[in-house]
Amino acid sequence: MLRHILVFALSAVLILTIILPGFTDANSRLDELTRRIEELKKQEAAQRAKMREVENQIAQIENQQAQIREDLMAIDLKMNETQEKINELNKEIDKTTKEAEQTAKELEQAEMRVAERDQLLKTRVRAMYEAGDVSYLEVLLGSRSFGDFLQRLRVIKLIVDQDRKILEDNKRDRDLIAQKKQEIEAYLDELQTMFAEAEALKVQYEKQKKERLVVMAELQEKEGELEETLHQYDQMVMKLAEEQEKLIQEKNSIMFDMEFDGVFAWPVPASHRITSEFGYRKDPFTGKTSGHNGMDIGAPTGTTIVAAADGYVVVAGYVRGFGNTVIINHGNNVRTLYGHIRNGGIMVKVGQKVKKGQKIAEVGSTGRSTGPHLHFGVYENGQAVNPRKYLQ
Numbered sequence: 105m106l107r108h109i110l111v112f113a114l115s116a117v118l119i120l121t122i123i124l125p126g127f128t129d130a131n132s133r134l135d136e137l138t139r140r141i142e143e144l145k146k147q148e149a150a151q152r153a154k155m156r157e158v159e160n161q162i163a164q165i166e167n168q169q170a171q172i173r174e175d176l177m178a179i180d181l182k183m184n185e186t187q188e189k190i191n192e193l194n195k196e197i198d199k200t201t202k203e204a205e206q207t208a209k210e211l212e213q214a215e216m217r218v219a220e221r222d223q224l225l226k227t228r229v230r231a232m233y234e235a236g237d238v239s240y241l242e243v244l245l246g247s248r249s250f251g252d253f254l255q256r257l258r259v260i261k262l263i264v265d266q267d268r269k270i271l272e273d274n275k276r277d278r279d280l281i282a283q284k285k286q287e288i289e290a291y292l293d294e295l296q297t298m299f300a301e302a303e304a305l306k307v308q309y310e311k312q313k314k315e316r317l318v319v320m321a322e323l324q325e326k327e328g329e330l331e332e333t334l335h336q337y338d339q340m341v342m343k344l345a346e347e348q349e350k351l352i353q354e355k356n357s358i359m360f361d362m363e364f365d366g367v368f369a370w371p372v373p374a375s376h377r378i379t380s381e382f383g384y385r386k387d388p389f390t391g392k393t394s395g396h397n398g399m400d401i402g403a404p405t406g407t408t409i410v411a412a413a414d415g416y417v418v419v420a421g422y423v424r425g426f427g428n429t430v431i432i433n434h435g436n437n438v439r440t441l442y443g444h445i446r447n448g449g450i451m452v453k454v455g456q457k458v459k460k461g462q463k464i465a466e467v468g469s470t471g472r473s474t475g476p477h478l479h480f481g482v483y484e485n486g487q488a489v490n491p492r493k494y495l496q
Contacts, residue, residue: 137355141348141455148344152422155337158330165327172320176313183309186302193299200295204288214280217273338424349418352455353433364434368412368494369461371442371480375403379477382490397488398441398481405446405476407467411458412440412480412494420454426479427471430464437486438494443479444471 370376380400411432418439419431426443428450433439446468458464469476482491 137351141351141355144344144348144351145454148341148348151337151341151344155334155341155424158334158337162327162330162334165323165330169320169323169327172316172323175316176320179309179313179316183306183313186306186309190299190302190306193295193302197292197295197299200288200292204292207284207288210284345419348454349433352416352418355455364413364415364436364438366494367496368440368482368491369410370495371409371412371440372401372403372407372467372478373410374407375401377402382488382492398443398479399491400477400479402475402477403467405466405468406449407476408463409442409445409465409467409478411460411462411464413460415440415458417452417454417456417458417464420450420452420456423471425472427473428465428468429471432458432464437484439483441479441481441483443481444468444473444477446470446476 378399379402380396382399383396409430413432413434415432415434417430418433419429421429423429423443426441428443428445428447430442430445430450430452431439432442442465444467445465447470449466449468450464451466452458452464467476467478473479480491482489482494
C-alpha cells in the first residue's frame, strides 16, 4: 500500500514538474500581453486627445473662414452700392457741366445786354455833356407855353424812367450772373466732394477685401497643415489599434479557443430594412458615385445591435467616419465592423469575448451619417467583402 502511495506521489510530482512550467510561462506571457495592451491603450488615448485638439482647431478655423466669407459678401455689396453711387455722381457731374456750359452762354448774352445798356447810357450822357450844363429844371423853365411845359415834362419823365430801367436791368442781370455762377460752382464743388468721398470709400473697401482674402489664404494653408497632422495622427491611431489587435488576438488564443462556423447572425434583429447595399452607390453627402464598403441597416436610435458571431472585441470607441464603432475578430482572419453607434451605446470593451447574438451596442447616427442606422462591414484579411456572403 505504501509502495502504491509513493508511486502515485512520485507520478504527481513528475506531472506537476512537467505542467507547472507551462502554466507559469502562459501566465507570464498573459501578464506581459496585458501590460503591453494597456500601454498601447494609453498611447492611443493620448493620440486621440491630440486628434480632438487638432479637430477643435480646424473647427475654429472653419468658423473664422465662414465669418470671413460673410464679411467678403458684405464688402462686395457695399462696393456695388458705392460703385452705383459713383456712376450716378458721374452722370450728375456730366449733366451739371453741360448745364454750366449752357448757363455760360446765357451769362454771356446777359453780359452783352449789360454792355448794350451801358453804351446807351454813355451815348446819352455824352449828348447831354455836348449840349452843355443844362439841368432838367432849366429845360422846363425854358418852355414857351404851358403845353410846351407839359411836353417837356413828359419827355424828361420818359428819359428818367428809361435811365432807371436801364440801371435796374443792369443790376438784375449782374445779380443773375453772380447768383447762377455761384450756384453752379457750389453744386459742382459739392458733387466733386461727394465723388472724392465715394472713391475713397471704394478704395477702403478694396483694402478691406484684400486684407480678408490674405487672412483667408493663411487660414486655408493652416487648415491644410492641420488636416495633414490629423491624417498622421489618424494613421498612428490605426497603427496602435492594429498592434493592440495582434496582442489581443494572441492573448485570446491563449485564454480560449475560438471557431467561426462561417454563418453570421443578423446584426439588428428588430430590423431588416436595408437602406444601402454593399458596392457602388451615390454618396449622400457629395452626390458622387463611390464605393460603399458595408451594408446599411435602418433602425430607430437605441435599437439593439448584436454580435454576428463568436469572437473578441478589438475596437470599442470612436473611429473617424464611422463614429462610435465596435470591431470584432472572429478568427480565420474575419472581422465585423458595427458603425454609427449612438453616444453611450457601446456595451462591450476591447479584449472582451462575445457570443453570437449577444448585445454589443445600440443604433445611432454618429460620425458621417445622415440618420440613425447600423453600418455593418465584413473584412477578410483586412479587405472589405459583401456581408451577404456570411448572412443567412
